[in-house]
Amino acid sequence: MSKLVIVGTVAFDAIETPFGKTDKILGGAGTFIGLAASYFNINSSIVSIVGGDFPQKYLDLLSKKKIDISGIEIVKDGKTFFWSGKYHNDMNSRDTLVTELNVLANFQPAVPTSYRNAEVVMLGNLHPSVQMSVLNQMEKKPELSILDTMNFWMDCALDELKEIIGKIDVITINDEEARQLTGEYSLVVAARKIHDMGPKYVVIKKGEHGALLFHNDNVFFAPALPLEEVFDPTGAGDTFAGGFAGYLARTGDYSFENMKTAVIYGSTLASFCVEKFGTERMQDLNDKDIYKRLEEFKNLTQFEIELS
């Protein structure tokens, strides 16, 4: 079993969907990644920053999930990062209403000493220089480094983004961002161009349309589970990444074959995430829930065909 370092926001979200709206609730990429990875019973640590307004009960929640929180800096007289968004009726697009960086503006990540030898590093969506700082703090090159990013950094920090992309093993990116990064509409061609930038594995997330895993000339596809209702998509991509990283850290097998299974685990956990607001559904899953849904994924995708 490997150790997993996660860097990402631990934050407040306020969300409005056609099904209702929330006050400030627990959110952030680091939170979703950490919760998803916690279901693999690995040693994981979240590196992040919050303000004095961040409730102790949220930190306790992470600790209760056996996540090391010694890398979450608390700035007593600062305010926690806050994001607010409103989803459109189709749940596939959203408007950002508020983004308050607050303490995140001066975030200097510090990886806990006991995690500087971690085998797996999951760099959640943050400024590329923050992601690079985490990677640089590792005692040696991790066995597996995974990076998530978004279009915002392509617009305002492209050179630094390309530098970190050149140093990691796996990138997770959504379809539109893959197109923006490469200027290619075809995802097959886009993935090849991203390969050429460095990552041996490219995961392209297509939201409700599933995810593609590329490795050289190999490609694997996992659908999203067809759900009666998507209640709140917030954090689904981070939950996918957390499930993916958590499964790989638990197994310590970073082959393409095992990464397929990791994609299925990521999709499985993401399918829970969207069923309730924020992190609610991700707080109380059990092995039976997950097992049952993995079976649904198997039934959804597996078929018999005789190729003699």
Added chain:
Amino acid sequence: MSKLVIVGTVAFDAIETPFGKTDKILGGAGTFIGLAASYFNINSSIVSIVGGDFPQKYLDLLSKKKIDISGIEIVKDGKTFFWSGKYHNDMNSRDTLVTELNVLANFQPAVPTSYRNAEVVMLGNLHPSVQMSVLNQMEKKPELSILDTMNFWMDCALDELKEIIGKIDVITINDEEARQLTGEYSLVVAARKIHDMGPKYVVIKKGEHGALLFHNDNVFFAPALPLEEVFDPTGAGDTFAGGFAGYLARTGDYSFENMKTAVIYGSTLASFCVEKFGTERMQDLNDKDIYKRLEEFKNLTQFEIELS
């Protein structure tokens, strides 16, 4: 091995995509369905209508593929149905430039006597009353009837459409049309409502995002093969339906399990269709091509997971 009756347009298409444009070329739902089904070495017959302007070489092409064309009426002094469309840069949307019904306006389908006992009937996208006429000409209820339709008939012939939907076993419909027909955004809920209208099996086509097969509480998903380039999507949905129907007619097994494989065959053939303009790619496939691509589908979707 079962016999297959196909009803659908045999027509002229003129297509413009970002890759080029064509003059009037061979097209039509019946044509694409027939060509796709021909790869299963079954006895099939296309029921359709063309004008005196329809080239003999196109009819010869269908005959050469062992498709019975005695049900294609030739109106010597009439003109063949003509459709022209232009695809947008993303290839997912298109504008119809011209629709000339011509001989199709007075189409009275006549199923050849030797095919009135066919086990499988594929009702391609046409006016619901034409589809019903074909079904009514069968000597007895076919073992399997499959219906394809589109939003146009929901707008102008909804009652007749619902009547035929109530009589068939499988419906193939795209995602937007399923939403329009049921007023439900969730495809899971939409499929259940369509079930309630009659069909035991509901296939929802999502274009480049694959296809879903619903049967009671079971669901199966087949992705579209990720391609470097989609050259021309015209006929991909019909080719899918033709592969689906052709495989089921060859095997004579109409179970959910076997229908999964039929969906994979449909997706496989559709992945060829989009590689060239019109029917070009569908004219010269061989077993080796198809076999190789089925393997790609298997590699794309199959994974190992231990659920002990």
